[in-house]
Amino acid sequence: MSSVPAGGSAVVTGAARGLGLAIAAALHADGWRVLVTDVDAAGAARAAEPLGGWSAGLDVRDEAGCAAVAAEADRRDGLGLWVNNAGILATGPAWTQDAAARRQIIEVNALGAMNGTLAALAVMRRRGAGHVLNVVSLAGLVAAPGETVYAASKHALLAFSLGTLADLRGAGVRGIDISCLCPDGIWTPMLHDRLDDPQAAASFTGALLRPEAVAARAARLARRPRPVVTMPGWRGAQVRLLDALPGLAVRLTPVVAAVGRAGQRRQRRRLSDRGRP
Numbered sequence: 289m290s291s292v293p294a295g296g297s298a299v300v301t302g303a304a305r306g307l308g309l310a311i312a313a314a315l316h317a318d319g320w321r322v323l324v325t326d327v328d329a330a331g332a333a334r335a336a337e338p339l340g341g342w343s344a345g346l347d348v349r350d351e352a353g354c355a356a357v358a359a360e361a362d363r364r365d366g367l368g369l370w371v372n373n374a375g376i377l378a379t380g381p382a383w384t385q386d387a388a389a390r391r392q393i394i395e396v397n398a399l400g401a402m403n404g405t406l407a408a409l410a411v412m413r414r415r416g417a418g419h420v421l422n423v424v425s426l427a428g429l430v431a432a433p434g435e436t437v438y439a440a441s442k443h444a445l446l447a448f449s450l451g452t453l454a455d456l457r458g459a460g461v462r463g464i465d466i467s468c469l470c471p472d473g474i475w476t477p478m479l480h481d482r483l484d485d486p487q488a489a490a491s492f493t494g495a496l497l498r499p500e501a502v503a504a505r506a507a508r509l510a511r512r513p514r515p516v517v518t519m520p521g522w523r524g525a526q527v528r529l530l531d532a533l534p535g536l537a538v539r540l541t542p543v544v545a546a547v548g549r550a551g552q553r554r555q556r557r558r559l560s561d562r563g564r565p
């Protein structure tokens with residue numbers, strides 16, 4: 289993988305809040321000119337204020353919208369980086385989610401990130417340089433009981449990203465990288481209302497990460513692309529081992545769920561110690 293100097297335009301999707309906002313701030317601090325985008329256009333504008341004030345409303349499900357944002361970013365400073373961060377979570381066994389809910393998760397997390405990747409590649413392939421950074425999840429590496437449709441969307445994104453990187457190399461394109469960042473649970477609004485949801489236990493089986501710490505890793509990854517980075521690294525090794533032993537993983541489901549529920553209780557206690565509900 290090449291080493292990419294910070295600079296030029298960087299697009300971050302789903303950056304009005306949570307991890308996307310933290311990534312936008314870390315990239316801004318690292319010298320990128322950041323285009324803050326989100327389906328919540330007003331939220332993106334507010335988030336962008338201290339980060340150079342460049343924002344756009346973008347629903348990642350809108351293929352033409354992604355292409356327009358990529359073109360705008362390229363016009364301003366040359367599109368150097370596109371971060372597919374936008375994502376949604378719904379919990380519960382797949383049979384408890386209606387078709388519209390299942391479709392929405394796949395459309396935002398998998399198809400939306402494909403739209404972003406392909407819009408960015410259309411611009412980057414003309415210039416022969418650039419980097420697409422996809423925010424996946426540990427749920428992209430292993431089954432996540434209670435979060436199965438979400439995990440399916442993230443598995444799709446990982447396979448799409450690595451396959452597309454290989455296709456680029458196969459086509460002789462060396463100057464464009466695709467990286468996948470696979471973090472454990474992060475304390476963002478995505479999880480704020482999940483402390484009492486036993487179906488979300490999979491997100492609480494490790495020590496919750498701070499969005500700023502994950503964003504700092506993303507900014508480093510933006511400089512030194514790598515196909516897959518897990519965070520923390522040891523959790524990546526752990527879930528890959530479980531994935532290699534699917535029968536054991538299924539038998540361990542009650543244990544993993546109990547560990548996650550303990551993590552939810554711990555986080556509740558931590559918040560109430562700090563005087564928050």
Ligand SMILES: NC(=O)c1ccc[n+]([C@@H]2O[C@H](COP(=O)([O-])OP(=O)(O)OC[C@H]3O[C@@H](n4cnc5c(N)ncnc54)[C@H](O)[C@@H]3O)[C@@H](O)[C@H]2O)c1
Pocket residue numbers: 301302303304305306307308325326327328346347348349372373374375376396400423424425426470471472473474475476477478479491
């Ligand atoms: N929070 C975690 O535990 C965790 C762990 C691993 C990976 N991730 C991934 O990190 C990314 C960011 O998640 P987060 O925790 O900050 O979530 P979040 O819910 O706090 O923020 C998600 C942002 O995405 C935006 N968004 C939703 N649908 C969109 C769409 N169709 N188009 C554009 N923007 C849209 C929302 O408006 C919101 O601003 C997601 O891809 C998520 O899957 C999160």
